[in-house]
Amino acid sequence: MAVRDIWWVTRRLTRSRPVDDRPDRATEVFLAHRNLLFTIAYEMLGSAADAEDVLQETWLRWAGVDLDEIREQRAYLVRITTRQALARLRVLGRRKESYVGSWLPEPLLTAPDVAEDVELADSVSMAVLLVLETLAPTERAVFVLREVFDLPYEEIAEAVDKSPAAVRQIAHRARAHVAARRPREVVSAAETRSALAAFQRAAETGDLQGLLDILAPEVVLLGDGGGIKQAVPRPIVGADKVARLLIGGFGRVAELMSFRPTQVNGHPALVVHQDGELDTVVAVRIDDGRITGLYAVRNPEKLSHMAREHTLSRFA
Numbered sequence: 001m002a003v004r005d006i007w008w009v010t011r012r013l014t015r016s017r018p019v020d021d022r023p024d025r026a027t028e029v030f031l032a033h034r035n036l037l038f039t040i041a042y043e044m045l046g047s048a049a050d051a052e053d054v055l056q057e058t059w060l061r062w063a064g065v066d067l068d069e070i071r072e073q074r075a076y077l078v079r080i081t082t083r084q085a086l087a088r089l090r091v092l093g094r095r096k097e098s099y100v101g102s103w104l105p106e107p108l109l110t111a112p113d114v115a116e117d118v119e120l121a122d123s124v125s126m127a128v129l130l131v132l133e134t135l136a137p138t139e140r141a142v143f144v145l146r147e148v149f150d151l152p153y154e155e156i157a158e159a160v161d162k163s164p165a166a167v168r169q170i171a172h173r174a175r176a177h178v179a180a181r182r183p184r185e186v187v188s189a190a191e192t193r194s195a196l197a198a199f200q201r202a203a204e205t206g207d208l209q210g211l212l213d214i215l216a217p218e219v220v221l222l223g224d225g226g227g228i229k230q231a232v233p234r235p236i237v238g239a240d241k242v243a244r245l246l247i248g249g250f251g252r253v254a255e256l257m258s259f260r261p262t263q264v265n266g267h268p269a270l271v272v273h274q275d276g277e278l279d280t281v282v283a284v285r286i287d288d289g290r291i292t293g294l295y296a297v298r299n300p301e302k303l304s305h306m307a308r309e310h311t312l313s314r315f316a
Contacts, residue, residue, distance in 0.1 A: 029073050030062055035313040036074075036149075037081045039120075042312070043144045044085040045092060046105035046129045048305040054084045074316050075155050082141055082159035089137045100227030102235065104295050105129040106302040107264045107281040111309045114266040115189055120314050121266030122186050123148045126283040126295045129265075131181045135174055142167055143174035149314055187286040192268045193261065195286050200259045200270060203250050211243035216290040221245070226299030229279075242294065264306075271306065278303055 037058060041051035058080045070076050096103050105126060115121050122128060123144075132140050141160050145151045146167075153164045153171070160167065195214055202210030221242045225231030236242050250257065258273045264283055272280040281303060285293030297303065 025067060026063055026065075029067070030059055030077070033074055033077050033316045035311050036316045037077055038310075039124075039312040039314065040078065040081055040144065040149065041085045042108070043123060043129070043132070043148060044082070044140055045089055046133065047092065047302075048106045048108055048310070049301075050088050050092065051085075054081060054088055057084045075158070078145070078149075078151070078155070079159040082145065083161075086137050086141055086160070089140065093137070100225070101231055101233045102222045102224055103133075104222060104224035104297050104302075105133075105265075106305060107269070107283065107297050108310045108312075109306045109308065110263050110266050111311045112263065114310075114312050115263060117266075117314065118186060119148070120312060124265045124312060125183075125267055125285075126265060127285040127293055128178075128182050130295075131178050134181065135177060138162070139170055139174040139177070142170045143178060146171045147175060147178075183285055184287060189268055191289065192284065192286055195289065195291055196261060196268050196270055196284060199284070199291060200261070203246060204259060206247055206250065208243055208247050211246060212239055214291055215239040215243060216287065216292040219290075219292055219294065221294045221296070223296045224299050224302065226301060228300055229298040231296065231298050266312070278306060281306060 034055070038051055038055055041054040042048055045051055045054070058077065061080050061084075062077060065076070067073070107126070108124070110124075114124075132143070135143060138160055142156055145156045145159065146153070151159075153167045156162075156171075157164045157167045162170070198210065198214040201207065202214065217239050218237065219239050219242050221232060221236040223231030232245070236245055256274050257279070260271050260273070262269055262271050264271075264281055267283065269284070270282040271278060272282065279298065281297045283295040283297075284291050285295075
C-alpha cells in the first residue's frame, strides 16, 4: 500500500475530520521526507518490499504523534524508521538462514539522478549492500546513518538506543570492517557501461574468449533464484568456470532471450527478458576495468520493483 493510500485509509477509519483531497500537516511532513526514509530503510534491509513495510509502520506511528511537541521532525521520523528497520532486520536474519541458495539484495530500477550522487550510488550498489550484510544489525544501522547520511552521533544514539560514546566505537568498528571488504575505488558509469557492453556482446554471441577477456581471473558469480527459479546454488569462482557456465546457460535458450542495459541501484546493469518476460537482473562489480563480481537476481519476488523508477535520496 502506498503512503497516500495509507493516509486515505487512516482518514476514512478515524473520521476525525472531513475527508478532502488536501493532505493534512502530518501527511505533508511525512511525504516531504519519504524518499529519505525509504533510502535509509532500503540500505539497512537490502529489500525494497521490506523497506516499504517499514515506511507503513513508520507512518502509522507518525500519524499518532502531536506535531506541536516534536522539535526536530526529520530526526523523529528517522528514529522511528531506524527502529522499525532494526526490528525487521533481525527477522530477516532468521529468514535468510533458511533461504534457498545465495541471498542477494532486491534490485531497484533507479532514477537517473541517483547516479549523480556518487556517494549515494556507491552505498546502494549491489557490491556494497552485500558488504553491509556482513555487519551486525546495530553496526549496519550506525554505519548507514553516519557514513551515508552523515547524521550526528547524538542523533544516531537516540535511534539505536545507545550512548553517543558507544555509537562512536560502533561506527569506527563498522567503518574498518566495510573498508576492508568494499570495492577499492568508485568506478565511473562510463567504465561500467563499457564492461557491461563487452559482457553483453559475448553472452549474446556465445563468445567464450570475449567473456574471458572481460572477466577478472578471480571473478565470483552469485545467483539468487530463491528456490523459485533455477540459479547457481553456491558462488562460482574463477573466470573459466563462470564463462563456461554462462555460455552453456545462455546457449540453451539464446533464441528466447534479450538483453537490455538499464540503471539499477544507481549503476548501469543488464535486464534479461525471456519470452518477453523479465527473467533476470544482472549487476556487476568492476575492479581495474574487469568484472570481479556478477550478481544475477532471478527470484521473481525480488523483481517487482523493476516495474517503476525509484528516487533515492540522502536528504529530505
